[in-house]
Amino acid sequence: LRQSREAAAETRERIIKVAARQFRKHGIGGISVADVMAKAGLTHGGFYKHFRSKDELAAEACRRALAAARDELATAAMAAPKGRGLEAILDIYLSMNHRDHPERGCIIAALAGETARLGPPTREAVAEGIEALAALIASQVDAGREISRLQRARGILSTMVGALTLARNVSDREAADAALRSARAAALSWR
Amino acid sequence: LRQSREAAAETRERIIKVAARQFRKHGIGGISVADVMAKAGLTHGGFYKHFRSKDELAAEACRRALAAARDELATAAMAAPKGRGLEAILDIYLSMNHRDHPERGCIIAALAGETARLGPPTREAVAEGIEALAALIASQVDAGREISRLQRARGILSTMVGALTLARNVSDREAADAALRSARAAALSWR
DNA sequence: TGTACATCAGTGAACGCGCGTTCACTGATGTAC
């Protein structure tokens, strides 16, 4: 049954949103096209009316997830008291909530190993997302030091992504919390 | 044809070694048991004479890869001039060579997203490897500051893992080099 | 030390299963007159 153009566009959005979430939760290889479609309330056959391949969906989902992450962090940084933007970003990114819910979190920490092995469209989407995040952090970093703001921002972003990765891979909850706290202190000292 | 106990043990080692490499290169889900066995010069049927499942091999391969990484970095740190151990570690870990050859490098950066979703044996192997790496770094960090050596070591390890992850996910080679250099400076400043 | 038997590492065919993708079909939506 044909849907209106508007309804079809909404469906496409819904598929991307579901995919972004499920990919982060199970890995791109860990969830099937049929599963994504079912979670979006559809049957699998219609998938190819919206995307040329699963890879194309992966690229789109990465793009979407990264833009959402940037927006969330940017909003938090704006809302923070002057000079406290980085704290606001770190409070969200290095939170236990973020560690425990990869499906709603940063796709770099959740899928970076996998995306590095995927095709150019996905890689480009991730690369652009990383640059955007680095730029956001650079805007929250003190000016006028010997090392450029963007360079320091890259170091901070590395620490953020790595800390979340480690926190999700240590079994001991204590050690995971420690990893997040240590990274927070490290990132702030580098501001 | 039955092999001698000694030969069989060597075969098992060879399978683990090949798997550790291929898993890092293609992801655990990205390479089949048959492919691993073929690369080890065997047919796939004999796999289950050595391992109960692919998951068991994954855990073993992670353990092996992490131990090798720790040994390599520890050796470099020992060989470095006094007080320069961390530089030696970072020179290896944050090198372009490491970025370009995940198959011979740190399994955390290559597979962390995936291992976080695997079963307890693999997770434990990774968790132990992380702790061992953190301990090694802690031994190369200045004593007697307000934040404990292990905490600082965790921050440094986060930065290392994150920087390698980012460097492998930005398309622009320039940006990748910058990520590694920035992380190096950040990690050293935190020593 | 020699012999008879049990063990088991390795082979290659086969298994069931889930995957990404294709296809014929349906019928509401969009368009041309």
Next chain:
DNA sequence: TGTACATCAGTGAACGCGCGTTCACTGATGTAC
């Protein structure tokens, strides 16, 4: 505004394929006497 036709979003069966795992078999190795 109404009508006839083309379009195409969504359905569900089917496709070929590769996967992890199992199995009957082989014959050299290990063991018991």
